[in-house]
Amino acid sequence: MADNAETSAVPDKPIQVKLVLLGEAAVGKSSIVLRFVSNEFQANKEPTIGAAFLTQKCRLEDRVLRYEIWDTAGQERFHSLAPMYYRNAQAAVVVYDVTKATSLEKAKSWVKELQRQANPNIVIALAGNKVDLVTASSAAGASGAAASNGDDDEDEADDATATPGEDAGEAENPEGLRQVPKDEAQAYATEAGLLFFETSAKTGEGIVEIFTEIAKKIPIDHILNGRGGASRSAAAGAAAADAVNLQNNAPKGKSPCSC
């Protein structure tokens, strides 16, 4: 009930945008959101538990977007994301780890999945996270975290570049940890029509930029005309008008013999 009150108190009604996060386990999806939403970072964050979605407003010129950010809640671990997750998402951030080549391959397969499952107008951003590990200033302390990320990998055994990087441990040259060259990822993003950023949830680098650039690219008029539903936006509009919100409609105490 509390969040309903909040929504109605906002003077200029923000435009709701559903944004989904995707990417291999432990690439830092939740950390990116945490940085964006509350400007915090937790080292050694536990796998995602406890948040259905987080919200954050983003002001863009004369419009206010209200991001409703959905985290995978671990359902990506055994590839068990439900269609509901992608449903009506207007934006997606697909995250990989710049110190782990296989995570970009996973990201590419998530992009494919989005193109198959999600609405065709979805704005997708590719984020190469943990870029702090490959820049000189903060590399030393965080390299351990990178190495510990390998637990959930399933099908990367044949990737020649996977192992040496992780063994690098206390690399003298932080660039040595990097397994995904920036221009390679950029080239892929351009080809696939994705926004691209290298980010660090730890330092905050690139985080706000992702969400601002997504906001600029989202077809806002399309959303206003009917929740951005794929090939049935008209229906989605009609349904939105007809829709019943279980929480908004408290029992009205109508006479029981209303039939």
Place this chain on the structure above:
Amino acid sequence: MDNPPEHWDIAIFGTGLSESILAAALAKAGKKVLHLDENDYYGGDSASLTLLELITWADERSKPTQQKADQTSSAYLLAQCKSFIDIQYGFPSSSDEATPDPDFMKDSRIYAISLLPCLVPASGPIITSLIASGVSRYGGFCLLNSVAMCTPLDDKRPEDEWELKRVPSSKEDVFKDRSLSLLDKRKLMKFLMFAASDAENPPELEGQEETAFLDFLERKFSLPKSIASAISFATAHCSHIADKAVPALQRLQRYLRANGRYGNSPFLIGHYGGAGEISQGFCRTAAVQGATYILGRKIEAINHVPEVPAATAAKTESGDAPKGPHFSIRLDGFANPVTADVVVSTDSYLGYLNSVENRASLEPNSMTNGAHYLIRGIAVLGSPIKFASAGANTTATQEEAGSSAGSETNPPEEAPGTCLVVFPPVTFEGKAMEPVSALVMGEVSLSCPTGRYVVYLTTLFKGDDSATSPPNPSELLQPYLDRLLRFTSGGADSKPLFVCYYNQRLSSALGPISSTGSGSTILRLNSAPPMDAPLTEAADGATTEAERIFWEIMKFKTDGDQDIPEGFWPQVEQDGDDSTGVDEEW
């Protein structure tokens, strides 16, 4: 997959509505939950499927019985083949009935066709759970727009013309309805007042425990047969001609009270296919609370391990391993088995159980003859059902009539986005037919493309000890679909774009399974829709079943070190649990 050995408090097999509600409740109560489904989609027997998925679903469940297949098919599929029988589908409007029009299949993904079509009463266990769990914020609902009765013009000649008539949905509707005499209106109001009243042990019900609802209405309230029939089948949603008065009245009272909560209908329809989408919502909530999901993996075996082998016990330093008797679950492609103290399984997964003494009694095979079935049909139509709108027979429509001349001959019609058409029981060619319901969902339910309508036909087959098998579903239901087509704007000659018929076995009520020893147990969850009012009671029934299992587990797991939760769902989310929305501008 080189998975590390991992241990869970509870492993739940099947992601149907009931199992999903259970998973969310257990996860919220702090249990470590593993949730599995052999299908690569959520929802199990209550899934919402795309057209292509539905066709695969049908093919998978009809083939193994035809071929030898016992070696290649999983125990799950074999069990499914016993639950869903006589499956047949086709594309009547296509030039070749067996193959679809490619244009039609292009929209496959826009369809969300439900294996558990249901109307959700606006108040009751499922709505309470949706709100208390926070799942309601994931999914939308729309109201059921209209209910209509389709009856033969002449009771004696059901093979002739039928008419379609709206069932009043409010007191005002009843008053306005010109087809009711004043006397009948009075009797009807008297009955409705009685039905909605709180009176305990009303004199009207004395000695009526065994009376059929229809008889009760006709005798105690002197209602004419047509009104009694509308009340029984279109308002109390009786599924059987001989349904008893007491349970029917209890349902009716709930529906009357539900009316008005969210609008002028007691029933809601879930978007995107309803039960399947709601299941996904509960699964997501479970995942958010830490439950692990494994879908689309073949299960190899579920073994009961009465004692922890010494070798395993030695590795138990993490606390993340079984401490006593447990179940060991082998999954295809997993290097190590996963383990759990408690297993909750729907009938379809019981075939994987090994070394459980009472396995034999669990097998669907051993169920007694005379199982009951729901005879089901799914059809996709290219045009809507039309019938006289709410005020068609009333003076109230004259304003409208003024703007559209000639409405004397063309009474205003509506083509509701969602409606329920009920065919009351008739005697057809000497055979008594049970009531048949047709739930129609248009694009407002977000379960089909614009201009398409998905129709769910349902009727009950009550088996008896003579072990008769259910009738051919298409032979039984197709005449009803044809009757319905006459009321579409496409007319009687129009053909459905797609039809699928099948019989769904309602599992006989085996009790909860006795514990397999201290420390670990297996519980059987009944995921079948209820026999009484399957359309309106399925979602509430699934919730009640989830709650029953929840408390079984809580009782079982009371080993002192854990508090039993106060309710099925935690009271209020104190720690900002779900909507951690910081909502600050930057």
